[in-house]
Amino acid sequence: MKINWFPGHMKKALREIEGQLKNVDVILYVLDSRAPLSSINPSLNKLTKDKAILYIFNKYDLSDKERVSRLAKDFKTQNSDYVFMNSTSSGASKVIKSKILSLSKEKLDKAKAKGVRAIIRAIVIGVPNSGKSTLVNNLCGKAKAVVGNRPGVTKTTKWLSIGDNIEVCDTPGTLYPNLENQDTAKKLYFIGSIKDEIISDVTLLAQDFIDMTKEKYYKNLVSRYGEDLTIETIAKKRGYLLSKDEYDLERASSAVLDDFRKGRLGGITLD
Numbered sequence: 001m002k003i004n005w006f007p008g009h010m011k012k013a014l015r016e017i018e019g020q021l022k023n024v025d026v027i028l029y030v031l032d033s034r035a036p037l038s039s040i041n042p043s044l045n046k047l048t049k050d051k052a053i054l055y056i057f058n059k060y061d062l063s064d065k066e067r068v069s070r071l072a073k074d075f076k077t078q079n080s081d082y083v084f085m086n087s088t089s090s091g092a093s094k095v096i097k098s099k100i101l102s103l104s105k106e107k108l109d110k111a112k113a114k115g116v117r118a119i120i121r122a123i124v125i126g127v128p129n130s131g132k133s134t135l136v137n138n139l140c141g142k143a144k145a146v147v148g149n150r151p152g153v154t155k156t157t158k159w160l161s162i163g164d165n166i167e168v169c170d171t172p173g174t175l176y177p178n179l180e181n182q183d184t185a186k187k188l189y190f191i192g193s194i195k196d197e198i199i200s201d202v203t204l205l206a207q208d209f210i211d212m213t214k215e216k217y218y219k220n221l222v223s224r225y226g227e228d229l230t231i232e233t234i235a236k237k238r239g240y241l242l243s244k245d246e247y248d249l250e251r252a253s254s255a256v257l258d259d260f261r262k263g264r265l266g267g268i269t270l271d
C-alpha cells in the first residue's frame with residue numbers, strides 16, 4: 001500500500017502560500033519535533049530559499065529533546081534561526097515575537113531611519129496537524145484560529161494581528177503531490193499528519209512503527225508493552241478480541257499509534 005494524501009484544498013493552499021510569500025518578511029516554519037526533517041515540504045524549498053525563516057520545533061514536549069537539539073543546530077544560518085516550542089503552553093511564544101523582530105531588523109532599521117512605522121508580516125507554514133493554528137492562537141493570546149487534533153482542520157489562509165506591529169498568516173497544512181519516499185510518508189502518518197481514513201493497513205504500519213523505533217527506544221516500548229513487541233501479543237495482553245479465538249489487531253494497532261501520538265511512550269523522535 002502506497003501512502004499518499006494530497007487533497008484539493010492542499011493544492012489550492014500551496015498556490016495561496018506561493019502568492020503570499022512575495023509579501024512576507026519572515027516565514028514561521030512549523031516542524032513537528034517528532035519528525036522534524038520529514039516535516040520539510042520539498043515543494044516549498046524553492047519558494048522559501050531566499051527568505052528569513054524561523055524554524056519552530058513544535059511539539060517539543062513530545063519529542064526526544066536530545067536528538068532534536070542536535071538536529072536543530074543545522075537550522076541556524078545567516079538568514080534563519082530556530083526555537084523549541086510547546087504551543088499549548090500559554091506565554092511560550094514570547095520568544096518567537098522577539099526572534100521575528102530580529103530576523104526583520106533590516107526592514108525595521110530602514111523604517112526607523114525614514115521615521116515611518118513598519119508592519120512585519122510573518123506566514124506560518126508546515127505539514128498538517130503540526131500545531132500551526134495553536135501557535136497562532138498562542139501568539140495572539142486568544143483563540144482566533146480553529147484547532148483540532150486531526151490533519152486538515154484549517155482550510156484557508158487567514159491574517160491576524162499579534163501586536164508589536166506584527167501580522168501573522170495561518171495557513172492550511174500542506175503536503176506534496178507525491179510522497180515518493182515512503183519512509184517519510186510513514187513517519188508523517190505516525191505523527192498524525194496524514195488522514196487516518198485513507199490508511200487501509202493499520203496493523204502493518206503499527207508493526208512498522210514498532211520496528212522503526214525499537215532499536216533506539218526499546219526501553220520506552222518495553223515498559224508499556226512488555227518484551228514481545230508484536231501487535232498480536234499486544235492485542236492478546238490487552239484482551240482485545242474480535243471473537244472467541246480471534247484477536248482485534250486493528251484495535252491494538254490504533255492503540256499503539258495513539259500511545260505514540262499522545263506521548264504515552266515518552267519522548268520519541270523518528271528522524
Ligand SMILES: Nc1nc2c(ncn2[C@@H]2O[C@H](COP(=O)(O)OP(=O)(O)OP(=O)(O)O)[C@@H](O)[C@H]2O)c(=O)[nH]1
Pocket residue numbers: 058059060061062085086087088126127128129130131132133134135146147148149150151152153154155171172173174
Ligand atoms: N503536545 C503538544 N500538542 C500540540 C502542540 N501544538 C499543537 N498541539 C496539538 O496538536 C493538534 C493540532 O493542532 P492544530 O493547531 O490544529 O494544527 P495545525 O497545524 O493547525 O493543523 P492543520 O490546520 O490541520 O494543518 C491539537 O490537538 C493541538 O492541541 C505542542 O506544542 N505540543
Ligand SMILES: [Mg+2]
Pocket residue numbers: 132133134146147153154171172173
Ligand atoms: Mg490549522
